[in-house]
Amino acid sequence: MTTTIDGKQVAATVIEAVKAAAGKLEKEAGVKTGLAVVIVGDDPASHAYVSSKSRMAKECGFTSVQHTLPEETTQEELAALVQKLNADDTIHGILVQLPLPRHLQSEPIIQSILPEKDVDGLHVVNAGKLATGDLEGGLISCTPAGAMVLVRGIRGGDLSGLNAVVIGRSNLFGKPMAALLLNANATVTSAHSRTKDLAAVCRNADILVAAVGRPQMVKADWVKPGATVIDVGINRVPAQERGEGKSRLVGDVAFGECAEVAGAITPVPGGVGPMTIAMLMANTVIAAYRRAGLKPPRF
Numbered sequence: 332m333t334t335t336i337d338g339k340q341v342a343a344t345v346i347e348a349v350k351a352a353a354g355k356l357e358k359e360a361g362v363k364t365g366l367a368v369v370i371v372g373d374d375p376a377s378h379a380y381v382s383s384k385s386r387m388a389k390e391c392g393f394t395s396v397q398h399t400l401p402e403e404t405t406q407e408e409l410a411a412l413v414q415k416l417n418a419d420d421t422i423h424g425i426l427v428q429l430p431l432p433r434h435l436q437s438e439p440i441i442q443s444i445l446p447e448k449d450v451d452g453l454h455v456v457n458a459g460k461l462a463t464g465d466l467e468g469g470l471i472s473c474t475p476a477g478a479m480v481l482v483r484g485i486r487g488g489d490l491s492g493l494n495a496v497v498i499g500r501s502n503l504f505g506k507p508m509a510a511l512l513l514n515a516n517a518t519v520t521s522a523h524s525r526t527k528d529l530a531a532v533c534r535n536a537d538i539l540v541a542a543v544g545r546p547q548m549v550k551a552d553w554v555k556p557g558a559t560v561i562d563v564g565i566n567r568v569p570a571q572e573r574g575e576g577k578s579r580l581v582g583d584v585a586f587g588e589c590a591e592v593a594g595a596i597t598p599v600p601g602g603v604g605p606m607t608i609a610m611l612m613a614n615t616v617i618a619a620y621r622r623a624g625l626k627p628p629r630f
């Protein structure tokens with residue numbers, strides 16, 4: 332029997348633990364956890380993500396501030412806002428929603444966030460800690476951290492002897508995901524657009540993770556029978572059956588056919604997506620504990 336992994340339910344469990352941790356920090360140290368989310372421009376999908384992040388932060392009992400900047404914001408104005416948030420003691424986590432409008436450079440902005448407030452895990456200090464196997468000292472990118480929680484739920488914490496294939500090598504997802512799997516003792520392959528015979532590479536995977544941005548690219552005959560399939564892709568495609576101009580979300584995996592071969596598989600929506608938001612909350616409360624000189628809980 333194939334297991335459909337319920338990311339919503341796992342995310343709800345993480346959120347309960349975050350709420351409890353935030354409550355304890357407030358009661359015992361008088362510290363209210365604070366998250367600042369910065370969004371520039373008016374991309375509707377980005378606005379939808381950002382408002383669900385702000386809403387969830389409030390639900391966790393955090394101070395939640397959202398900075399919505401106009402499309403024509405300059406590099407200097409955005410940099411000045413990050414400096415202000417860096418210096419603000421009530422803010423423990425800063426997230427700058429990506430992508431930024433084309434006239435802005437995201438890299439200098441991300442690298443100017445204090446590493447201890449970089450709840451996206453994109454600062455070189457945090458990426459470097461993960462790459463060198465220091466999983467407790469830094470902050471780990473939310474989506475791979477969330478995907479890893481789902482893998483652990485199926486395969487346990489030690490992946491010794493298992494082959495893992497990650498399709499995609501972005502700094503936001505593919506690279507940190509490969510690092511986490513390697514850290515858990517899997518034998519890891521990073522596949523990408525230059526990989527030869529991707530289907531054959533994937534068929535070798537006990538754990539197959541797809542983060543490409545191509546709707547339903549992974550087919551049933553790419554999946555090893557019994558494999559754990561984690562679909563990170565978020566693709567909005569036209570859905571004529573719902574009426575003119577309507578769309579629906581699909582992942583990078585052809586869910587129906589792959590579910591017949593896989594041992595466990597994440598759906599889209601309802602898989603990795605909700606975990607991303609939950610792990611953002613977890614990273615923020617971790618940052619607040621560290622700032623207060625306390626050992627943070629593990630999620």
Ligand SMILES: NC(=O)C1=CN([C@@H]2O[C@H](COP(=O)(O)OP(=O)(O)OC[C@H]3O[C@@H](n4cnc5c(N)ncnc54)[C@H](OP(=O)(O)O)[C@@H]3O)[C@@H](O)[C@H]2O)C=CC1
Pocket residue numbers: 474498499500501502503504505522523524525526529542543544545563564565566603604607
């Ligand atoms: N659920 C969630 O919370 C999140 C979902 N996402 C989703 O995950 C997907 C990937 O995101 P992200 O990592 O930021 O994307 P990027 O566009 O940064 O990276 C895509 C990767 O896919 C590789 N790729 C592209 N085409 C192919 C192909 N034909 N065969 C094999 N590999 C290919 C690229 O290879 P190369 O490097 O060679 O160009 C690249 O490494 C997107 O759908 C995004 O929306 C992202 C973040 C969070």
Ligand SMILES: Nc1nc(=O)c2c([nH]1)NC[C@@H]1CN(c3ccc(C(=O)N[C@@H](CCC(=O)O)C(=O)O)cc3)C=[N+]21
Pocket residue numbers: 379380426427428429430451473474565580599600601602603604605607608
């Ligand atoms: N600095 C930065 N950090 C990010 O982590 C980041 C980002 N920028 N830019 C965009 C991507 C994308 N991303 C998602 C978050 C939640 C869902 C999510 O909740 N998805 C729901 C469905 C949502 C819907 O229905 O539209 C689900 O899959 O069930 C998806 C995608 C975070 N990203």
